[in-house]
Amino acid sequence: MKVEISEFVDVLLQYYPVNEEQLKSEDPLDLIVMRILEDQTNSQKFVKSAFENLRSQFKSWKEVLEAPDWKIAMAIKDVGYSNRKTRYIKEFLKFVAKHNWDLSWIKDLPIDEAVKIIQGIKGIPTVEARYILLFGFDMPVFPTDVHIKRVIRRIGILGNNATEEQISKYFESMQNIPYKRLYLALRTHANTICAARKPKCLMCPLAQYCHSVSPSVEYIQAKSL
Ligand code: SF4
Numbered sequence: 001m002k003v004e005i006s007e008f009v010d011v012l013l014q015y016y017p018v019n020e021e022q023l024k025s026e027d028p029l030d031l032i033v034m035r036i037l038e039d040q041t042n043s044q045k046f047v048k049s050a051f052e053n054l055r056s057q058f059k060s061w062k063e064v065l066e067a068p069d070w071k072i073a074m075a076i077k078d079v080g081y082s083n084r085k086t087r088y089i090k091e092f093l094k095f096v097a098k099h100n101w102d103l104s105w106i107k108d109l110p111i112d113e114a115v116k117i118i119q120g121i122k123g124i125p126t127v128e129a130r131y132i133l134l135f136g137f138d139m140p141v142f143p144t145d146v147h148i149k150r151v152i153r154r155i156g157i158l159g160n161n162a163t164e165e166q167i168s169k170y171f172e173s174m175q176n177i178p179y180k181r182l183y184l185a186l187r188t189h190a191n192t193i194c195a196a197r198k199p200k201c202l203m204c205p206l207a208q209y210c211h212s213v214s215p216s217v218e219y220i221q222a223k224s225l
Contacts, residue, residue, distance in 0.1 A: 005157070005174070008209050009182060015205040016185035023180050028103050028136035029061055029096060035132065036088050036123040041079045050076040062101070065093040088123030095121070107137045111172065114139060127164055134179055142171035142179050147190035154194065156211030 033054070037047045053075040058064045064072060072089065073082040096103060106114050114137070118129035130143035144152070144164040152167050153160055162170075171177055193200045201207055201214035 004209070008155070008157075008206065009177065011205050011209075012185040012189065013178070013181055016188045018181055018184045022184055025138050026135050028106075028132070031132055031136040032092060032118075032121060032124065033061075033089055035125075035128055036085055036092065036121075037076060037079050039085070039123055039125060040081060043079075046078040046080075050079045061093055061096065065090060065097060085123060088121075092121050092123070103137075106133075107139060111139065111141055115141075130168055131183075134183065140172065140179060142168045142177070143183055144168045145187075147196075148183070148186045150196060151186055151190050151194045154199070154212040155206060155209055 030051075034047065034051055037050050038044075041047055054064060054072070057071075057075050058067060069083070069086050069090070072086040076082050076085060076089075079085065099105070106117060109117070111133075114133055115129045118124060118132050119126050124132070127143070127145050130141045131145075133139040133141045134143055144167040146164075149162070149164055149167060152158060153162060158166060158170055171179070171182070189206070193204050194206075199212075199214070201210070204210070204213070207213045
């Protein structure tokens with residue numbers, strides 16, 4: 001079955017509406033520091049409190065850069081690996097300081113170059129780069145993580161061996177794709193219906209497009225024709 005991609009996107013966006021709050025851009029510096037704090041940490045509660053400690057104990061990111069390492073490590077200790085994350089945060093802030101505390105120039109770079117710059121920041125997992133460019137810089141990119149890759153592979157849009165990079169580039173090659181909405185919809189779909197184990201194909205809005213749909217759904221669909 002050939003997937004009609006525009007129809008597939010429409011179904012997803014209608015099934016998983018997002019609110020304006022979720023579409024808001026974030027400050028790129030805040031977003032990147034947050035992502036460094038999040039790495040190898042399961043608790044969003046600790047990430048949030050570590051970030052709030054940094055913002056309340058230091059007046060600016062410049063002050064964080066100038067503070068002794070131990071003070072920063074203390075402020076973020078709950079997220080774990082605090083010495084390493086302190087080093088990464090400082091390296092990142094040094095980079096921002098070199099650019100007069102303004103990273104808006106990244107937005108004007110070709111996508112591949114911008115991705116490389118974000119991937120060069122220590123402590124940011126490679127697959128996070130496009131997420132940061134989309135939500136921190138409003139660039140027309142599509143982030144693919146392991147969950148989105150699973151859904152796209154199952155549906156059969158690009159075949160079983162499609163990489164995160166190939167999936168991102170595929171969507172980026174299309175016109176008029178609302179990247180933030182599509183990303184949020186696919187993430188919700190992967191977390192709720194198309195779970196890694198036991199996908200709930202019987203209630204899936206994408207079953208008609210999917211190569212991996214459970215045989216019981218195909219049987220029900222055939223009977224209803
Ligand atoms: S039909 Fe099943 S495998 Fe396919 S996208 Fe839906 S839940 Fe995932």
